[in-house]
Amino acid sequence: MAHDTGPHAARPSGLVGKQVAGYRIEREVGRGGMAVVYRAKDLRLDRTVALKLLAPELARNDTFRKRFTYESRVAAAIDHPHIVPVFEAGETDGVLYIAMRYVAGRDLRHLLDKEGPLAITTATRIAAQVASALDAAHDHGLVHRDVKPGNILVAAGTDSDHPEHVYLTDFGLTKKSLSLTGFTTVGQFVGTLDYVAPEQISGRPVDGRCDVYSLACVVYETLAGGPPFQRDDDMALLWAHQYDVPPAVSGQRPDLAPGVDGVLAKALAKSPDDRYGSCLAFVAALRAAVVGEPERAWAPPLPPAWARPVFPGGPEPEGRERLP
Numbered sequence: 263m264a265h266d267t268g269p270h271a272a273r274p275s276g277l278v279g280k281q282v283a284g285y286r287i288e289r290e291v292g293r294g295g296m297a298v299v300y301r302a303k304d305l306r307l308d309r310t311v312a313l314k315l316l317a318p319e320l321a322r323n324d325t326f327r328k329r330f331t332y333e334s335r336v337a338a339a340i341d342h343p344h345i346v347p348v349f350e351a352g353e354t355d356g357v358l359y360i361a362m363r364y365v366a367g368r369d370l371r372h373l374l375d376k377e378g379p380l381a382i383t384t385a386t387r388i389a390a391q392v393a394s395a396l397d398a399a400h401d402h403g404l405v406h407r408d409v410k411p412g413n414i415l416v417a418a419g420t421d422s423d424h425p426e427h428v429y430l431t432d433f434g435l436t437k438k439s440l441s442l443t444g445f446t447t448v449g450q451f452v453g454t455l456d457y458v459a460p461e462q463i464s465g466r467p468v469d470g471r472c473d474v475y476s477l478a479c480v481v482y483e484t485l486a487g488g489p490p491f492q493r494d495d496d497m498a499l500l501w502a503h504q505y506d507v508p509p510a511v512s513g514q515r516p517d518l519a520p521g522v523d524g525v526l527a528k529a530l531a532k533s534p535d536d537r538y539g540s541c542l543a544f545v546a547a548l549r550a551a552v553v554g555e556p557e558r559a560w561a562p563p564l565p566p567a568w569a570r571p572v573f574p575g576g577p578e579p580e581g582r583e584r585l586p
């Protein structure tokens with residue numbers, strides 16, 4: 263690497279064509295709150311990789327350094343067909359990097375921005391793959407904490423039965439001690455708040471069920487075209503996650519079987535205890551609802567207002583409010 267163009271001295275876009283550690287940077291593929299991701303060539307093995315570099319201005323921030331290092335270890339520890347494999351992580355010239363499989367395709371954020379709501383079959387296929395990745399992470403005692411469309415990479419699948427192969431990436435928020443509130447108190451970028459679970463907001467302990475909530479927000483968006491809560495400012499959005507009832511998806515997608523609303527309501531329950539116990543249990547219930555099967559394993563103690571039957575002239579069920 264030329265000394266006057268080291269990554270810590272250069273703007274990220276200035277790195278194209280340069281060598282970082284053993285990698286030659288080919289082009290920028292995306293950037294998030296704490297890193298820039300490049301397509302690069304591993305010069306030792308002559309293979310294409312995705313090279314993630316910590317934003318230079320954050321490299322000296324201990325919190326971010328720890329999170330970045332932890333992300334690489336966590337992701338490398340899990341061998342799963344729907345989790346992006348990590349090849350190497352390290353530090354060069356004061357810049358932290360992580361090399362992982364380059365996933366040709368788009369992330370779900372771009373897909374939704376371009377194509378809008380997805381067909382229910384596509385949405386459930388994608389959800390099932392992300393769910394299996396998350397449940398595997400949970401089996402390793404790891405909580406992802408940042409499930410969002412930008413962290414779901416959609417590559418071409420193998421055949422018409424599997425039109426897409428989905429990878430979950432970015433375990434940067436998995437460290438249990440780095441709570442959402444921890445990040446906000448140091449005044450750093452947290453990322454989108456569209457998918458964050460109520461217990462993450464209030465700083466309560468989180469487990470895999472916070473990923474159930476976030477996955478449900480993502481599934482909701484793939485069906486409705488937007489996340490469950492859309493508010494003008496962050497405070498209102500955080501409030502909505504904690505206290506507001508998500509609007510029924512069937513209001514925006516009349517083609518959906520009515521049972522889908524109840525499944526999403528359960529996955530989006532404010533209390534983790536009221537949610538599905540795993541991501542795959544959520545997706546199984548979603549699939550059953552889509553084909554109109556009654557959900558056998560679970561009956562809601564208090565169905566959301568939109569799901570309850572209305573008997574003309576009959577008494578209002580106790581404890582339930584009438585919605586306009």
Ligand SMILES: Nc1ncnc2c1ncn2[C@@H]1O[C@H](COP(=O)(O)OP(=O)(O)O)[C@@H](O)[C@H]1O
Nearest residue numbers: 291292293294295297299312363364365369412
């Ligand atoms: N392994 C990968 N292969 C291809 N593209 C990737 C890979 N990892 C990340 N990307 C792309 O880089 C973008 C930025 O990633 P990241 O820094 O994690 O930010 P964010 O997750 O907030 O979007 C992602 O949205 C994705 O489009």
Ligand SMILES: [Mg+2]
Nearest residue numbers: 294412413432
């Ligand atoms: Mg990411």
